[in-house]
Amino acid sequence: MDRRNRSNRQGFRRKCIQLVSALLYNANLSGFASGSIYKGPTKGLCVPGLNCYSCPGAVASCPLGALQNALSAMPNKLPLYIAGALLLMGLALGRLICGFLCPFGLIQELLHKIPGRKIKKGRWSRRLSWLKYAVLAVFVVALPLWYAYAQGLPVPAFCKYICPAGTLEGGLPLLALRPEYRALAGWLFTWKAALCAAILLACVFLYRAFCRFLCPLGAIYSLFSRVALLAFRVDGGKCDGCGLCVRRCPMDVERVGDRECIQCGGCRQICPRGAIYFGWERSKSHEDKSTVPGPAAGPGAPAGGVPE
Numbered sequence: 001m002d003r004r005n006r007s008n009r010q011g012f013r014r015k016c017i018q019l020v021s022a023l024l025y026n027a028n029l030s031g032f033a034s035g036s037i038y039k040g041p042t043k044g045l046c047v048p049g050l051n052c053y054s055c056p057g058a059v060a061s062c063p064l065g066a067l068q069n070a071l072s073a074m075p076n077k078l079p080l081y082i083a084g085a086l087l088l089m090g091l092a093l094g095r096l097i098c099g100f101l102c103p104f105g106l107i108q109e110l111l112h113k114i115p116g117r118k119i120k121k122g123r124w125s126r127r128l129s130w131l132k133y134a135v136l137a138v139f140v141v142a143l144p145l146w147y148a149y150a151q152g153l154p155v156p157a158f159c160k161y162i163c164p165a166g167t168l169e170g171g172l173p174l175l176a177l178r179p180e181y182r183a184l185a186g187w188l189f190t191w192k193a194a195l196c197a198a199i200l201l202a203c204v205f206l207y208r209a210f211c212r213f214l215c216p217l218g219a220i221y222s223l224f225s226r227v228a229l230l231a232f233r234v235d236g237g238k239c240d241g242c243g244l245c246v247r248r249c250p251m252d253v254e255r256v257g258d259r260e261c262i263q264c265g266g267c268r269q270i271c272p273r274g275a276i277y278f279g280w281e282r283s284k285s286h287e288d289k290s291t292v293p294g295p296a297a298g299p300g301a302p303a304g305g306v307p308e
Contacts, residue, residue: 010269014100015109021049022103026057026169035177046082048089049102050217052163054170056177063089064140064163064217068156071144086220094228095221098211099262104165105211111203119205126252128213129260135162136216160188164196164210207250211262222259230279232256232263238275245271 025047028038037054046063053065063086070079089097098105112118135158143157159166171189175181202209211218225231234256245267246253252260256267256276268276 010265014264015106017100018103018106018109021101022051022106025049025051025060025103026055028057028059031056031058032173032177035174037174046085047101048093048097050104050163050165050215051102052159052166052168052170054166054174056170056173058169062159062165065156065159068140068144068158069154071141072148072154072156074145074148090221090224091227092229093221094224094231094263095218095259095261096228096230096263097221098215098218099264102211102217103169105208105262107168107200108203108208108211111200112207114204116204118207121207121250121252125206125212126254126260129252131213132215132219135214136219140216158216161192162195162214163192164199167192167196168200208262212252212260218262225257225259225261228263230263232261232265232268232276232278235275235277238273239271240273240275242272245276 031038035056037056038059040059042059043053043061045060046066047060048063050064051058051060051062053061063082066082067079067086070077070082073079093101139158139162144155147153147155147157167189171185171192175185175189199210199214206212245256248270249261249267251262254260257263265278268278
């Protein structure tokens with residue numbers, strides 16, 4: 001019971017951080033009244049999580065949109081700022097951003113709380129999780145570069161054709177607040193609205209469906225999973241390889257801190273051995289010299305996490 005209470009407190013704290021980050025990202029409250037997009041000095045900065053530039057409340061840019069626009073400006077201008085920003089955020093936080101600092105991640109988690117039958121993870125979902133790397137390669141990198149070099153056009157393909165956060169946070173609010181925009185909404189917006197609705201519906205039955213299978217920003221941050229400074233890790237001297245953390249995790253993890261781990265910290269609360277610690281912590285339970293930064297003790301023994 002005490003372990004369950006600790007897990008509930010951890011989950012509540014995480015939800016509070018997610019909510020506060022969403023409010024900070026969208027602090028331009030007057031934009032929701034006027035239906036206008038904020039273009040002040042902070043719009044040149046990027047927030048860590050997925051949050052649409054065109055959201056009336058957004059006070060900064062989305063890193064995915066900034067990356068696509070920077071690639072579209074090549075070769076005349078190198079994408080040094082956004083590359084440096086993603087490198088810094090990845091090395092410091094990694095997928096901790098997905099678990100704590102992404103507004104669209106919070107939306108997905110809230111949708112999953114709607115009562116109903118849930119689809120469990122399996123080998124199929126682990127394999128499907130590779131799809132987001134294809135989305136990253138094609139829609140975030142290849143297509144913007146192709147449009148830029150072949151046609152001389154800046155086309156942020158992921159934002160234009162796929163991004164559900166852009167539709168939900170930007171497109172729909174602007175259409176609701178600015179009637180004159182509705183006549184401009186053609187087949188492309190119809191496609192994006194239908195895709196957004198399908199993704200949101202999937203999130204009711206599949207935990208963080210967009211995050212797991214389609215999000216290219218999560219794919220970028222996953223590249224830093226092994227080296228991120230702030231991350232949950234496993235003390236190999238304490239872990240007995242029971243695999244409870246992996247079985248209880250709704251993400252497609254094979255061990256704590258792998259590419260699919262969103263660093264929510266729920267696994268820390270359920271580990272019966274107290275083998276999971278955060279960042280640079282070195283309490284008495286983690287002072288064993290055999291501490292390792294990821295795999296559980298024993299060859300192939302799994303470890304993972306449990307988002308609330």
